[in-house]
Amino acid sequence: MSSATFDVLRKVTTATITTMLLKKGIRRCWMNGPKPLVPGGERLIGPAFTLRFVPAREDLATPESWAKPTSTRGAIEAMPEGVIAVADAMGIVSAGIFGDILCARMKKRSVTALVTDGALRDRTGVLASGLPVWCAGLAAPASVNGLTFVGWNEPIGCGGCAIFPGDIIVVDDDGAVVIPQDLLEFVAHEGAEHELYESWVFTEVERGVKLPGLYPPDDDAKARYAQWRKRPA
Amino acid sequence: MSSATFDVLRKVTTATITTMLLKKGIRRCWMNGPKPLVPGGERLIGPAFTLRFVPAREDLATPESWAKPTSTRGAIEAMPEGVIAVADAMGIVSAGIFGDILCARMKKRSVTALVTDGALRDRTGVLASGLPVWCAGLAAPASVNGLTFVGWNEPIGCGGCAIFPGDIIVVDDDGAVVIPQDLLEFVAHEGAEHELYESWVFTEVERGVKLPGLYPPDDDAKARYAQWRKRPA
Amino acid sequence: MSSATFDVLRKVTTATITTMLLKKGIRRCWMNGPKPLVPGGERLIGPAFTLRFVPAREDLATPESWAKPTSTRGAIEAMPEGVIAVADAMGIVSAGIFGDILCARMKKRSVTALVTDGALRDRTGVLASGLPVWCAGLAAPASVNGLTFVGWNEPIGCGGCAIFPGDIIVVDDDGAVVIPQDLLEFVAHEGAEHELYESWVFTEVERGVKLPGLYPPDDDAKARYAQWRKRPA
Amino acid sequence: MSSATFDVLRKVTTATITTMLLKKGIRRCWMNGPKPLVPGGERLIGPAFTLRFVPAREDLATPESWAKPTSTRGAIEAMPEGVIAVADAMGIVSAGIFGDILCARMKKRSVTALVTDGALRDRTGVLASGLPVWCAGLAAPASVNGLTFVGWNEPIGCGGCAIFPGDIIVVDDDGAVVIPQDLLEFVAHEGAEHELYESWVFTEVERGVKLPGLYPPDDDAKARYAQWRKRPA
């Protein structure tokens, strides 16, 4: 995926992305659960780096397990620059998958963002780390309290969506969406066009035009939009 | 309903309204789900204009459906000035019923507020529209991703309450309540009296009076309140 | 419990406390539900003073019941200075257990904080009361709309945890945890040591050290930490 | 409560009982959760003997705790003949509160039935014990896996209802209902009359009479019923 496409996509809201994917028959692309820990930040994009947890078992999910090769620590060291880490926590919000130290290390490694249908822990420290986070809650207990980490870059479920490593993730104030790789170009360019159209609709609404016939447009509105579309920049 | 009654009611918290309705045997009047998108705003009041959705079916819930006569667009154009739109989204928070453009149009039409047990989409744009919103979440996907719009000004359920067109809706930081039309006068006037009484209780608590005997009042407290009640304004 | 121990514990995050308790085999110590009404405040500690509700029954849960000896009013007058009140609302968030007046009285009685897996009502007034609150939501209806108060200082459940009167409660931005009394010394002193160690890890992460071998530490990291530990203050 | 009243009540379905209680303004009387382990048995009645659990804590909820004075064992030995034991398991269905041996002992002590919003364990053995059981599920783990027993004959919540020791419990294929003691006579006698009326309605339906005007009856239907009511037995 080219950085030019990313630049186009960066101006497309997650709301518009879901509408473009619906045109391709894809309804399951918005993750139910992850919300921005700090709303109002900029939209972020990156390829998915997946993390997978299963439920805790008391003989496996222990602080000692953090030193094993298959650990969240190992996963973080395997993350390439620019990825968005997506963690399948099975929607469990009573254990925080990552805290301040792990987030700080991810930030250091230039990870773009962390997305999970689970919880984070150590809110103050996570905010201080500067890592952008989309999560479903905050909880004091460590991951091992409810979860066992089992691997990275496998297909996962997150918030009711299938996420495959390398899928494109976009996050903004409306949450997190996943774009299949082969639909990236379509979504970026149709989406940008759609944003332009909506900005025109907005000006029409501002001047008092009614919605029926405008959004979606009838022939008259299409003509007016085509006219506006040709305006000098 | 007279605007004088509305002026009285405007000073009565939703908390007090529920207590007045409980005196009339009504416990189901607070909608479980809608929260203010922006807390800390002023209390708002208006008659209910209802919107009804059913679950999506792939052949019906499409972007094309937005051009049909029975559409959210049509419903908005039918909203009289001053109403509070209440949308039954069956508690589904994985599709946003309205986004920036529809909210902007509602604002233009002088709709007082939007209340739903579902989600909004396009948070940034909705905030920019200036329409006050009480909802249960934010989601990027459009309504058609999970919902089919079927009509307006029918009886609906919202957040566990029955809402009939014309019922009085009041929203503040504690959420949204519904007042049956024939109880409006009672709730407004008893509620205002109750607020006055609570303001006196508050001064008593401030000077260290214990709660038993004060709230609810025993005979002594009633006498002291009656005295205070007669003070010059 | 000595105030010296409390002073040590005050610097230990709820996140670290849960890890210390896990060392003793206790996984159920973080309450799922209570969140700070105002995030970003200081960490608070106190012995638990418990409150218990059962579901409402229409003939019992009435405004009149507030004048009975076994009432929330009576419970508040029984609260010693410095306690943290923990209310078992069975996770019901459609009725607010306390509003502004009761919170103001608790504040007056020097109660440290209120924790519940239920809701508060009258958000504006509760904030004005100055009482720190950890709750699971806000709702306009009074407790009697959904709950019947049955007693205080009994064992309760709150957010999936067993709470016994006198257990130590700690609240911060990650929520509320309970420490069994006989583990207080261990948690405070091991926890403080753990915080010191994490502060060193943080400096290591800042200078680019990888997580495996650092957190948890291998022998080399242990040696480096021991060196740092001996530094002059 | 006299055994004569019980004999009358025994012929009144739980469905009819809830309608009689609604006439008195009581809507919260049917427990959401308990279902008959073996449907098709006879209707059972008895005063409530309550059991209360809170969530498990690993240092308290152990097999060793079964030998303590405050244990389910102790509670069973305190049960008078003829009671219906109602256990508040907080709706947790992943731990079985009782198994074959405890049920066998309850049967031996002439307990009428066991009702819970939690689960039983050891289905085969429980069936063999002959104790009639209304529960919300079956689970292999013992109570201590998820619950801590804290006492008996206290007010409890069960399936969304408040249950006070001595309230009257009735169970049949539609589940379990609770009757406040002071409404027992009303419910039994009005209920029996209602059953008689419904048996007449049934015969009317059988001969093809339409429902409007019949159920509830208009004046004509009332007259026909009065006539039928006077028939010789």
Next chain:
Amino acid sequence: MSSATFDVLRKVTTATITTMLLKKGIRRCWMNGPKPLVPGGERLIGPAFTLRFVPAREDLATPESWAKPTSTRGAIEAMPEGVIAVADAMGIVSAGIFGDILCARMKKRSVTALVTDGALRDRTGVLASGLPVWCAGLAAPASVNGLTFVGWNEPIGCGGCAIFPGDIIVVDDDGAVVIPQDLLEFVAHEGAEHELYESWVFTEVERGVKLPGLYPPDDDAKARYAQWRKRPA
């Protein structure tokens, strides 16, 4: 819809119907909630006659409301022979929408079946009425305890599906599915063909053939099936 099509469809399982609808892009056609009250009965088919409830409000949902023109009684008298009544109870299973008398009347009116995402009451009497029922539970309280009836033959949601009056409903042991009217012919005939194919696959599995290449079939399997398909009946 011709009765010939119904005769074809009667031999197609609901499982196969959902697969045929998936070929047309429709995934939301199986209602999550309704289960057969008596498993093992025959498959039933009929056009949908819809019933709609909203939540109860204490001043409206009363036994008196049963005598109003817009009542469940009125709805039943409006049901044509052969329909399947589908009731939107918003998934509420703590109030039984219909009991023995209403089911008996529906049976008398030759209604084919009753489907709901809510509960029935009076299990014994409902079974005795002989009306086939698919529901999500059993509850003693009457509908007015939790629901207000608002109308019939409107679009509704039931178990996560949109149901329009006249849609075709099919029920069997796997639950209830809805077929849009314009897909009925396709589903019936493709479905019947699919059942034939599956019956051949079954014989192949019985003689030990592996699944890959068989189900779905590769070219060789297709050829063998074509051969078998031509066998004399």
Next chain:
Amino acid sequence: MSSATFDVLRKVTTATITTMLLKKGIRRCWMNGPKPLVPGGERLIGPAFTLRFVPAREDLATPESWAKPTSTRGAIEAMPEGVIAVADAMGIVSAGIFGDILCARMKKRSVTALVTDGALRDRTGVLASGLPVWCAGLAAPASVNGLTFVGWNEPIGCGGCAIFPGDIIVVDDDGAVVIPQDLLEFVAHEGAEHELYESWVFTEVERGVKLPGLYPPDDDAKARYAQWRKRPA
């Protein structure tokens, strides 16, 4: 694992197994969700063969995907004789993971049982296949309606438990439990001893002995049991 150990274990209930695992600190061993499709069958044991699903995505979860190498068909052909297949369906019960044909093939391959926290489809056919099934529901739609199959013999979550390939699964009327391999001998032999002890307790209860002092036993009961233990077979 020797077949001798399995023979011992076969007589130990899942209820007793969970108690033995609790002695080793393991509370998460019973799967919340799977129930016997046909209660009353014999207890079954086998090593876990795991199957993993993630949520459906419309471009991947299609009937065509059934022909891919990574498909449920491929997984079934990889199952050794005697295993218990455990499928992680993320608790989704609105799509049936397997139907009659796949179950028939599993039976043909001498798979011992199928366990899932999801649903089966085609109840009649599954029963006819003779494969013992523990599942959380029945649903007409195929797996691709809600799920994408991603692999086998990976660690999975099922009903809140971590399941690793080769863990020992035991199923009976109380549901499904998982035994870590290295605890198998302990659980089998301690469990068998516990069953023997419980059978003695049962005879004591039958002759009217009280529970306190008997279960768990005090010194006197221990002595009586030791005596009984030595009885000639």
